[in-house]
Amino acid sequence: MATQVGDVHEDAARRVAVPARSGARPIPQASAARLSRYLQVLGDLTTRTVSSADLARRAGVTSATLRKDLSFVGPCGTPGVGYEVEALIGQVSQVLGVHRRYRVALAGVGHLGQALAGYPGFTGRGLTIAALFDADPERIGGTVAGLQVHDIADVATVCRAADVAIGVIATPAGAAQQVAEALVDAGIRSILNFAPAALDLPADVQVRRVDLALELQMLAFHETHREPAGSAGGAVVVRR
Amino acid sequence: MATQVGDVHEDAARRVAVPARSGARPIPQASAARLSRYLQVLGDLTTRTVSSADLARRAGVTSATLRKDLSFVGPCGTPGVGYEVEALIGQVSQVLGVHRRYRVALAGVGHLGQALAGYPGFTGRGLTIAALFDADPERIGGTVAGLQVHDIADVATVCRAADVAIGVIATPAGAAQQVAEALVDAGIRSILNFAPAALDLPADVQVRRVDLALELQMLAFHETHREPAGSAGGAVVVRR
DNA sequence: GGTTGTGAATGTTTTCACAGCT
DNA sequence: AGCTGTGAAAACATTCACAACC
Incomplete structure (x- = not known):
């Protein structure tokens, strides 16, 4: 897309607008993310x-939220x-679709990849690591977390x-962009990107990005702008 | 309870409201996070x-944003x-406080810890990994990424x-809660938590949480609620 | 022509506060 | 009395659209 008509339509982002039949309600993005945490x-427990106040405290949110x-x-x-714990787990799982299992491909079996491959929390959340890939001949053919490491060139197959x-x-x-394209070619439409690079992919592919350095930098940012002791509210202010 | 600033807007208590002297403006949380990305x-380049349209595309946001x-x-x-690239880097760095260096302690030198210790993107962003800790006697005393691994018991010192x-x-x-308390005892007031556990800490300690499984589950959630082909807008709907 | 900077409009998320149920 | 569920308000964030400028 080479739209250069002012600012109009640069990004065919996701619009969530819903006709919705009676009795159905759209779940906000932010709520869905927290629901997953409540489940955890x-x-x-x-x-x-459990009361909303108690559960909220354990999850790190307010009871109103x-x-x-x-x-x-x-x-x-x-x-x-x-809330009855057992029943609530069932209902939230239902809504999040945890009953449905998704098979996950993991590209890159360095330290981070191995940390992910060995992560214990996936199975209980409907996720199965099903395939590992790498470009390093040293690693291809080996096994990590009980799974064989395939050549990244074979992603599609x-x-x-x-x-x-x-x-x-x-x-x-x-390598991120190239790998991402290969995954899309293999029919994958949801990608989680840990590489510190923006991916340029078709609009119907959903991309989430986790930037480890960014998270740390946000902490540093707050550290820099910590309010002078005595003030009530946290403030982030910059002089121009 | 500590301020939990999560990835996806899960925040219990952030007040950004400021009398602010003339010429000063508060930077929204969301903008600060993106500024860090622009810098990257x-x-x-x-x-x-560089134009706003070009830079925006590379960062994965709209030019208006x-x-x-x-x-x-x-x-x-x-x-x-x-924008003049060189000058912009300088100004954004200034605002984010990248000129100020922060020293980081890393607790847990498993795969994830090693991935973080070896991450190349920290130095350019004002961050220095200064100390490694673990509880495993096998790892204590060894070196990872050129740094000695200390006993977690020695965190404070x-x-x-x-x-x-x-x-x-x-x-x-x-181990997360216990380690977090030790870090706080050592005078640390900003913590990035990769363990899938909520931390209960004093309110003046800033906690950010990255939950790897949660990110994947959000993808799965969207996968489950993908609109039926033919419909125009994406919809997230649940029957009750 | 092209691009920035920003007030106004729109959309989303959080918080409040209380009716209504147990 | 105690707690949930939710409409309404407030806070926050994004997008639009255009004046001002090069």
Whole structure:
């Protein structure tokens, strides 16, 4: 796309607007992300019921936010009592689609890739690492976390055979775009990118990006702009 | 409870409201995060100037967003021409506080920890990995990425000696809370948490959390709720 | 011609506050 | 009394659209 008509339509981003039948409600992006976290916290609980205040504290959000989030799941608590843990896990899982399993391809088996391959939290969340790829001949053919490492050149064949739906890029930045294109060619339309590079892909491919350095820099930014002690609210101000 | 500034707008308590002297403007959280990204992209540029449209495309945002973000930095472009790369890098760096160096302690030297320790992008962004810790006797005393691995029990001593300001937790979930408390005891007030656990810390400690499984699950969520082909807008709908 | 900088408009997310249920 | 569920308000963020400028 080479649209250069002012600012109009540069990015065919995702618009979430919904006709929605009666009884159906769209779940905001932000709420969906937190629901996943509640699920995680709920799993560690040992009590039979839990209040919004308690669950919220454990998840690191306010109780108002939590109740609003759960309102998208549907009525699932008992006024005066709280939420039944077991039942809530079931309902949230249902909404997040955890019952559905997705097979994941992981490109790049360096330290980060191996950390991901060995990550324990995937299975319980509907995710299965199904294929590993690398470009390094030293690593190709070896096994990591019980899986064989394939040549990145075989992405299309292997991914189609393994019915992969989601791709993860844990390669160096220089290889990211090329690998991403190969994944898309293999029919993958959801990509998680750990490489510090922006990917240029068709609009219907969903890309999430995790930038490790960026997260640290955000901490540094706040450290720099920490309010002078005594002030009530945190402030981020710059003189021009 | 500590301020949990998560990836996807999950924030319990951030007040950015400021009397602010004339000429000063608060930088929104979201803009600050993107500014860091622009800085990264600018570094890869070889041209002398760049337009908002071009820079935006490389960073994966719209040009309107980019110009708005840069407006917080101050007027820094030339109408009809664009931004001078060199100068822009300087101004954005200034605002983000990249000139100031922060020393980082990394707890947990498993695959993820080693990936972080070896990450090339830190130095250029004002960050220095200054100390490594682990609880495994096998790893203590060894070296990773040219740094000695200390016993996690020595966090306080080593961190104070090394003047560490930021802590990173890359341990298993079970150890996270304990390690976090040790870091706080060592005087650290900014923590990046990779363990899939919520940290309960004093309110003045800033915590950012990166949950690898959550990022994947968000992709899966969208995959599940992909619009039926033919419909124009993407919709996320759940029946109740 | 082309591009920036920004007020205004729109869209999204969080917080408030309270009716209504147990 | 205690707690949920939710409409309404507030805060926050993005996008539009255009005047001002080169």
